[in-house]
Amino acid sequence: MTDTARTARAGVPERPTLDGLEESWARRWQEDGTYAFDRTKNRGDVYAIDTPPPTVSGELHMGHVYSYTHTDTTARYQRMRGKVVFYPMGWDDNGLPTERRVQNVYGVRCDPALPYDPVWRAPATPVSEAARREPTPISRRNFIELCEQLTVADEQVFEALWRRLGLSVDWSLTYTTIGLVARATSQRAFVRNLRRGEAYQAEAPTLWDVGFATAVAQAELEDRERPGAYHRLRFTGPDGREVLIDTTRPELLPACVALVCHPDDERYADLVGGTVRSPLFAVEVPVRAHPLADPAKGTGIAMVCTFGDLADVTWWRDLHLDTRVVIGRDGRLLAEAPAGVPAQPYAALAGQTINGARREIVGLLADAGDLIGEPRPITHPVKFYERGDRPLEIVSTRQWYLRNGARDEELRATLLARGEQLRWIPPHMKHRYDHWVAGLTGDWLVSRQRFFGVPVPVWYRLDDAGEPDWSQPLTPDESALPVDPSSDPAPGYDESQRGRPGGFVGDPDVLDTWATSSLTPQIVCGWETDPDLFARVFPMDLRPQGQEIIRTWLFSSVLRSHLEHGVLPWRDTVLSGWILDPDRKKMAKSKGNVVTPLALLEQHGSDAVRYWAASGKPGTDLAFDPAQIKVGRRLATKLLNASKFALGLGAADALRAPATAPLDRAMLAELATVVSAASTAFDSYDHTAALQVTEAFFWRFCDDYIELVKERAYGTGAAADSARAALASALSVQLRLFAPVLPYVTEEIWSWWRYGSVHRAPWPTTYEVDRTIEGTGEPALLSLAGDALSQVRRAKSERKLSMKAEVPLAEALGPAALLEQLTLVADDLRAAGRIGKLDLLPDRTPELVIACAF
Numbered sequence: 087m088t089d090t091a092r093t094a095r096a097g098v099p100e101r102p103t104l105d106g107l108e109e110s111w112a113r114r115w116q117e118d119g120t121y122a123f124d125r126t127k128n129r130g131d132v133y134a135i136d137t138p139p140p141t142v143s144g145e146l147h148m149g150h151v152y153s154y155t156h157t158d159t160t161a162r163y164q165r166m167r168g169k170v171v172f173y174p175m176g177w178d179d180n181g182l183p184t185e186r187r188v189q190n191v192y193g194v195r196c197d198p199a200l201p202y203d204p205v206w207r208a209p210a211t212p213v214s215e216a217a218r219r220e221p222t223p224i225s226r227r228n229f230i231e232l233c234e235q236l237t238v239a240d241e242q243v244f245e246a247l248w249r250r251l252g253l254s255v256d257w258s259l260t261y262t263t264i265g266l267v268a269r270a271t272s273q274r275a276f277v278r279n280l281r282r283g284e285a286y287q288a289e290a291p292t293l294w295d296v297g298f299a300t301a302v303a304q305a306e307l308e309d310r311e312r313p314g315a316y317h318r319l320r321f322t323g324p325d326g327r328e329v330l331i332d333t334t335r336p337e338l339l340p341a342c343v344a345l346v347c348h349p350d351d352e353r354y355a356d357l358v359g360g361t362v363r364s365p366l367f368a369v370e371v372p373v374r375a376h377p378l379a380d381p382a383k384g385t386g387i388a389m390v391c392t393f394g395d396l397a398d399v400t401w402w403r404d405l406h407l408d409t410r411v412v413i414g415r416d417g418r419l420l421a422e423a424p425a426g427v428p429a430q431p432y433a434a435l436a437g438q439t440i441n442g443a444r445r446e447i448v449g450l451l452a453d454a455g456d457l458i459g460e461p462r463p464i465t466h467p468v469k470f471y472e473r474g475d476r477p478l479e480i481v482s483t484r485q486w487y488l489r490n491g492a493r494d495e496e497l498r499a500t501l502l503a504r505g506e507q508l509r510w511i512p513p514h515m516k517h518r519y520d521h522w523v524a525g526l527t528g529d530w531l532v533s534r535q536r537f538f539g540v541p542v543p544v545w546y547r548l549d550d551a552g553e554p555d556w557s558q559p560l561t562p563d564e565s566a567l568p569v570d571p572s573s574d575p576a577p578g579y580d581e582s583q584r585g586r587p588g589g590f591v592g593d594p595d596v597l598d599t600w601a602t603s604s605l606t607p608q609i610v611c612g613w614e615t616d617p618d619l620f621a622r623v624f625p626m627d628l629r630p631q632g633q634e635i636i637r638t639w640l641f642s643s644v645l646r647s648h649l650e651h652g653v654l655p656w657r658d659t660v661l662s663g664w665i666l667d668p669d670r671k672k673m674a675k676s677k678g679n680v681v682t683p684l685a686l687l688e689q690h691g692s693d694a695v696r697y698w699a700a701s702g703k704p705g706t707d708l709a710f711d712p713a714q715i716k717v718g719r720r721l722a723t724k725l726l727n728a729s730k731f732a733l734g735l736g737a738a739d740a741l742r743a744p745a746t747a748p749l750d751r752a753m754l755a756e757l758a759t760v761v762s763a764a765s766t767a768f769d770s771y772d773h774t775a776a777l778q779v780t781e782a783f784f785w786r787f788c789d790d791y792i793e794l795v796k797e798r799a800y801g802t803g804a805a806a807d808s809a810r811a812a813l814a815s816a817l818s819v820q821l822r823l824f825a826p827v828l829p830y831v832t833e834e835i836w837s838w839w840r841y842g843s844v845h846r847a848p849w850p851t852t853y854e855v856d857r858t859i860e861g862t863g864e865p866a867l868l869s870l871a872g873d874a875l876s877q878v879r880r881a882k883s884e885r886k887l888s889m890k891a892e893v894p895l896a897e898a899l900g901p902a903a904l905l906e907q908l909t910l911v912a913d914d915l916r917a918a919g920r921i922g923k924l925d926l927l928p929d930r931t932p933e934l935v936i937a938c939a940f
Contacts, residue, residue, distance in 0.1 A: 096837040098733050102726040104691050104719070107830040112249045120843050121254040124170045125619055133169035134626035135161060136607050136656055137255070138639075139176030139263060141183050142240040146247055147680040148710055149673055153662035155699035155827075157630040158253045159773040160660075162826035165254070166849040172623045174259035174610045177244065179237040180539045181599035182298055182473055188233050188538075193217030196229035196537045198572075198594070208232055226537050226572070233538040237262070247684060252692050252829045254845065261609055263602050264538070269568035271609045272602040273543040275646060276532075277561050280544075284489045284649055285532070287556060291392070291399045292483045292531065295471040296417030300535040301485050302471045302478060303598060304528060305638045309467035312477070316384065318458040319451060321345065321362040321371075329354075329362050330458060332384030334466065336451065337419070337443040338391035339364060340427045340435065341412040342371055346401050347387040349375040354387050365456035366431050366447070374405050393480035395469070396527070413479050415535075419443050440479070484556065486533035486542060486595070490645055492526035504644050509658040511771045512705040515633060522637040530642070532601040539596030543569050545576035552587040560590065564614075604642035607655040626656040633661040633705065660771050663707040670709060681710055693828040694718035700827045703774045721781065722831040725824065728788050729835040732813040735799045738839040740810035741818060744860040747798075747805055748910040749871055750812035753791045755863025757783065757816055758855040764823050765849065773827065780823040787816060790872030797917035815858040819850040864907075870934065871911040874898065877936035878919035885940060893921045895939040902928035 115121060135157065140150060165171045189195055193213035202225045209217070224232070241262070248255065261267060279285035293302045314334045321329040331345065342364050347354040357373040364371055378400060379388060390401045392409045401407065410424035418439055423432035434450065435443045451457040469478045491498030501523050510516040533542055543562055546554035560576045562569045571592025575581045583589030602609075607626050612619040625647070631639055640659060647655035664672045667679045686695050697718025702708030745751055760783045767775035792813075799809035818840070825832040825844050836844035882891055896919065898905055905926045908915070916924050921938075 095839055095841065098730055098838045102730055102834070104693070104722055104726065104831060107834055108250050108252070108687075108692050111830055111833050112252070115254075115843075115845075116249075116257070118843070120845060121165075121171070121173065121256050123172050123256045123259065125622060127170040127622065129622050131168075131170050132172055132622055132627075133161075133164040134172040134611070134623040134628070134656075135174075136610070136626045136629045136643075137173065137175055138631050139178040139261075139603065139606065140244065141178045142237050142244055145680075145682050146244060147665075147673065147682055148686075149665040149680070151251060151683045151695060152665050152699045152702060152708060153630065153632065154248070154253060155251065155696050156660065156662060156702075156704060156773060157628075158251075158696075159700060159826040160628065160630075160768070160771060161254050162829065162845055163768045163773075163849065165845060166822065166825065166847060168848065171254070172259075172610075172626075173255050174261065175245075175248065175253070175255045175257065176261045176263065176606060176610065177237070177241045178263045178599065178603060179233075179241070180264040180596075180602065181534075182300070182536060184233050184237055185229075185536060185538050186473075188229070188236055189221060190218060191236060192232060193221050194224050194229065194232065195221040196226055197223035198226045198537070200225040200228075202227040208235070230538055234264070237264070247687075250687055250692055251683070252696065254829070259610065263599065263609075264540070266568060267615065268602055268605075268609050269540045270615075271605050271613060272540045272597060273562075273567045273569065274564055274614060275605055275608065275650060276597065276601070277543055277564065277567075279488055279649065280559070280561060282649070285486060286489075287484060287486050287559070289482060289484045291402070291480050292485055293469065293471075294415060294479045294481045294483070295474045295476065296415075296479055297474050297476045298471065298536070299415060301483060301531055301533065302474075303531045303600070304526070305522075305530075305600070305641075306472050307469050307478070308472045310470050311465050312468040313463065314466050314468075315461035315463050317448060317451075317461050318385070319365055319389070320456045320458055321364055323357055323362045323373075324360060329357065329387065330385045331387055331389045333389050333394075334464070335391065335394045335444075336447050337435065337438075337440060338394045338412065339389075339447060339451075340367055340369075340423060340432050341391040341393075341410045342369070342389050343392055343402065343407045343410055344371050344390040344405065345373045345387050346376045346379050346390050346405070347373070348379040348381045349377060351375075351379070351381045351386055353381075366450055366454055367427055369427060372407075374401075374407075376401055376405060392482075395480070399480060400527075409482065411482050413440070413481055415481055415483070417476070417479060440477075485531050486597075487529040488532050488601070488645075490526060490530045490641075491523060492528050498523060498526070501641075501644060501648065504648060504654055507654055508644075508656075511658065511660040512703075515636065515659075515661040515705055518633065518636045519641060522641060530598075530645075532598045533595040534598050535594075536596055539599065540568070540602050541570045541572065542593040542595045542597055543567065543571065544593040545571050545579075545590045546593070547576075548585070548587055548589050548591055550587050552585075554591055559593075600638050600642050603639055604646045607643065607647065608650070624655075625651075625653050627658060629656045629659040631659065631661065633663070636661070658771070660704045663702060663705050666707050666709045668709065672707075673710065686712070686715060690715050690719045691722065691830070693722045693830050696827055696829075697721060697777075700773050700777050704771055718828075721784075722828055724788060725784070725821075725828070725831050726835065728784075728792065729817055729821075729838070731792065731796075732817050733839055735796070735810055735813065737799075737810050737814040737817060739814075740807065741814040742858070743807060743811035743814075745808050745812040745815065745858050745863075746860045747795075747808040747812075747914075748864075748867060749791070749794060749914050750808045751859045751861065751863030752865055752867035752871075752911075753787065753863075754812055754815060754855050754859050756865035756868055757787075757819055758852045758863075759865060761819060761823065761850050761855060762852050765851075768826070776823070777827050780820065784820055784824075786868070786872060787820070790875060791816075791868060794871055794875060794911070794914040794918045798914060811858060815855065819855060822847055822850050867907060867911060870904070870907055871915060873934055874908065874911075874915050874936050875918050877934075878915075878921065878938060881936070881938040881940075887940070890920065891940075893919055893938045893940065895923050895925070896921045897925045897927055897937045897939075898934065899927045899930040899937065900934040901932065904934055908934070 545560040576590040764776040
């Protein structure tokens, strides 16, 4: 049964209330399939939304409510405009956030070396702080099962909150980024990238998070200001010449492979091409010139180490320098000195942490007389993984990369052109995309050394010595996807050959979470699994998302769609702003200033919270303001009461009857302009402007129009019929105008007197409103009547009289043409103001004045 098949109306309740609407209507919508996607429609009839899958490793907060409400207003508007809306919901549950949450909740850590224990059970939660500090090691499979268990519970909580908020999602279209479909889709895309030469493996310097023990991509970096110190070290040049360099990383001295200066720096021109000797280790290192060296920084000549920062990587690559790696994946200095470095002085550093090695080497340099002066404290930006809490290191590792235009100017230009084809809301957000693409310095590193993720679908042959052949990776047939190389044997092998000479070994890594999330259009649209659905919904219409992930989610989605399909994955993108706390600071979990929505939804109702969210435009930051939520509650309450009053006058039976009275025609004529403005705003993704124009009219409708016509509407005859017809038409239209923002209260009122769901009703048109007007209507007449009534009310208020007090005589003064217009609504004005006699005195004042005598 669908909502359009209902045969009964609810009728107007004696005491309408907002309480309980969420529970009753959310259940009804689900039972009736109100938001179910009709997959029989052609692509031109479909509006498809690539909804962001929220990370389920924590709590939803008001920032989520803000942006997801915006998307839902669009979905509801497009549905009412006659589109079949494809509106799925996903959960982003793979990757580091889930692993960290599991570790914290259960006090465990993954140890891939341990065997699977089928009888192991998770500890009761919450676990002690001691258990978190000393987590219990469990096998990879046990750990993954725990991740899956926790995410299922989290997703149920998230879905319940989204349903309460009133998201018009088709809940039969949910997916997870670690589910079977997502894994198969992600692996299929990777295998095809590999076969086309777009994915490749390389041993290279890699940004490495020591805490998470994984590689990190350029898009996941952030700079954080951290204290440090410049240490001035003395190198020795030809004939004993003193060459001083400043460094914040003295512990990397054994990894030094060159000194570099600017080609135009005359201070060091005679050294370029020769060598100098490093302090403490006495290693001869070359002096080279490079245009990126800054003559004004420090002493103007820098130490190149493998690797201290990204500049080191650039110099190392451009100048073809040697490699001396000293930092391991655990963030400690390696046990053995690199080739060419004396073992004896290095022994004091072996196995030390970064900070420990720094203290040790500073002491050794000072004792040797090669530390010049005292270290000079500074504050400088340091690279961090966006989710990490320790500075990144650069280590040499074998990783998988995806070509993204960083080293291919033709591909870069094509991706910039894709950005031009995309419609950006607001337009200035496109600059962030352009800046990111133009500034790419390396291909996309897509492999991660973690556990709960989509496995890299690759195996390697082992030679007779048991060494892997990296150059010829083995890939699965697409029909076998998804696969897990750590437990599934390679094609053509059996499990007994795993790890044996002449056998195979599986790739131990997983794909970056963005390597899967970048394929959400393909995942939800049924790429290669449901060709019929794919043809109806892809490319999609809308990608709503946060502005801070343009460089990750948006760019990577454009890249994957271009490589696989040669098109943009969607037509439009709407970028949300941030929610700010009362101090105008961005709300963030890391700052501890987030507000969770459940209590607000329970206290004020979902419509009120949605009203607050809709008061912020796309791309615009909005301060969290509980007072604005109360305004939304007041609006929803007024909508209930005004509707009850209008329907109590018999408006329901007057729908589609003509409005003949001048004031009724004027009100409807103004409403037609509101319909036009709201429609234009929604077409431009400006839900805020649509809400503002609708709300402004509604309050004028309640405060002026209803007050002016209610006496007439109580009566009989043509004038009363006209009032009831106008009330019915105005109520029907306004409920639909408010429906995208206030879904619960509008559905409730609609059910009192109309069939079906307001959310399946057609969006109002100016033609529909004009059709109710017999003849023409002049919107200014409603304003004139409202102004006159307002003056009468003000006169009563100034005398502290009831609004029901009689006014024996009122005089209307103003330009003759204006008073002539006033005569058209004089009867309604006298009734609303309880005016005994109304005299019109033309041309006494330049504007309308209503003088009341008591």
